[in-house]
Amino acid sequence: MISLKPYNSFGIEVQAHHVIHLHSLELLEHLSDIRQTKILGGGTNILFTKDIIDPIIKVEMNGLEVLVENEEDVLVRIGAGQNWHATVMWALDHNYGGIENLSLIPGTVGAAPVQNIGAYGVEIKDVLEWIEGFDLESSTFKKLNRAECLMGYRDSIFKNSLKNKFIITHVILRLSKKHQLNLEYGIIKEVLLQKNISYPNIRQISEAVIQIRRSKLPDPNEIGNAGSFFKNVNIPEDQHHELKSRFPQMPAYHLPDGTYKIASGWLIEYCGWKGKRIGNVACYEKQALVIVNCGDATGQEILYFSQQVIDSVFQIFGITLQPEVNIW
Template identity: 40%
Template sequence: MVDKRNYCLLAHNTFGISARCNRFLEYESIAEAQAIAHILNISTEPLLLLGAGSNLLLKADFQGIVVHSAIKGIAATTNGDEVIVRCGSGELFDDVVSFCVKHGYHGAENLSLIPGEVGASAVQNIGAYGSEVKDIIDSVEAVNCNTGEVVTIACADCGYSYRNSKFKHEWKNHFLITHVSYRFSKIFQPHLDYGNIRLALAKNNIINPSAEELRQTIITIRREKLPDPKVLGNAGSFFMNPLVDKHFFKRLLALYPAMPFYKVEEAVYKIPAAWLIEQCGWKGRSLGPACVYEKQALVLVNLGGAKGSDIVALCNAIVNDVERKFGIVIHPEVNIV
């Protein structure tokens, strides 16, 4: 078990923010997670459960305890055409997707190259290109921070919704996730009707893609739109796409006939936050050392030396302008601490 004081978190957040925490704890096994749960149970300090830091913005030094999982391992169990893949919470999620595509386990191709770790995928309900991780999660294994008990939580009990779960709210800081089991199929059923997937495939003269071709196409699309955090600090998509009701949507569409949208259900529509931000003139604009990425308005980047407060100031300016112009409040997808 790793236990360090006054620890620098620069290597643990993709925004490249140099912040410190009072204490850093890391577990590599269920037993170590239970030991950390005991420490947390008697501590009065604030707690931050950290994955790869790819969905995190640190406003300042964290005056408390940061806990990270380093549990590794990917193991598959097959039952006919169904495959359950149990993964350590410290594994990179994209390594899991790569493993599954290579072994013919299907269902996560559209989630390729999403940054972050397995444990965080279950907290955030990560998603992209019409897919969400809740659609493939079978169960989540965790240690109760209050009791040290090892529990297995079924997907249906996690309260998943768009970029949300009970782990983010009523269960926040209650569990140390140790493993996540995903449910895959040996039958490949590609999902191609979201965004520009079919167009990207057509550019390479691919009509009926294999799983690997679909994965590589998603990877190419993401790399063209998203900056490498090693070059420009960022946390990927900073804002969630807002959901609006049917009546508001119709009024907005009448004002902006070219507005892109996705019908989520009969009376609910999703409007791309990137379009809203771009219409407000923010794409490519900077506010000090913080900038809206020139290729994707959803992404805020650290031009170098930015503090967390600089990114927050840019975020607030964008939110205010979008609300002023469209009457829509957009919310950060990134966890701001």
């Protein structure tokens, strides 16, 4: 048996029967007999709740190469095991824009499209061109373009019909050489103004994002967590109107489709969970969306805690929170 504690940012101690470290395409040819498996990236967005019987394929493909470059942009092919934040830093070093708002998001490049990672007005689908990978069911290499990945809010085909059936080996991004800055979120503007920066470049935006994230999110090297445990929620206009009449201070963002995005962290905090601890599990004192492992919590303890939060929010607001974290 193999301990998975080093492979998850929650620091949960569970065991696996078999872990395959995938660091080359050649190894994929030997996986044709495997049908039941689980695919693991950096382990920064996962909650282990039990020992894993199925073989785990840990994707560790590295490498980064420029495929095509012109005056406007550049196509970059990145190994799925590459660290995401290191990739953002590489892009900044080469003055390539498009992912600076996604600075300091933990995890690997291959996991980024699975979750369709996003922050401060930007999602990876905004720059994704295609995915390269291995279909375990047909034992063939395949390429999926952005549309085929069916990417939504913290969602993709890899969390649904292709879950644990498709190994992402490489991610191809189109990064810009003529930068279009995204300052949609006011907090980024506030941090930049504090630094007397009126016309920021992509590195300054990245530095602002890093400052913001570090101010409200715990370092998983110091306290076990997987970032935001819950997704924000979208509600229809009539439900928003009803809730706003009862909770006028509730922040909401009107979306183009007519729905309203509600900050789940605010709902959780209103229900009194921010900073609340039960046993070895707590809602982080600086950000209610984050559930932390205060000691030697089990995955089941964290799962139970999260369900209590879900029940509490539903009882008061009639809204059912959905986990952003993948639960195994």
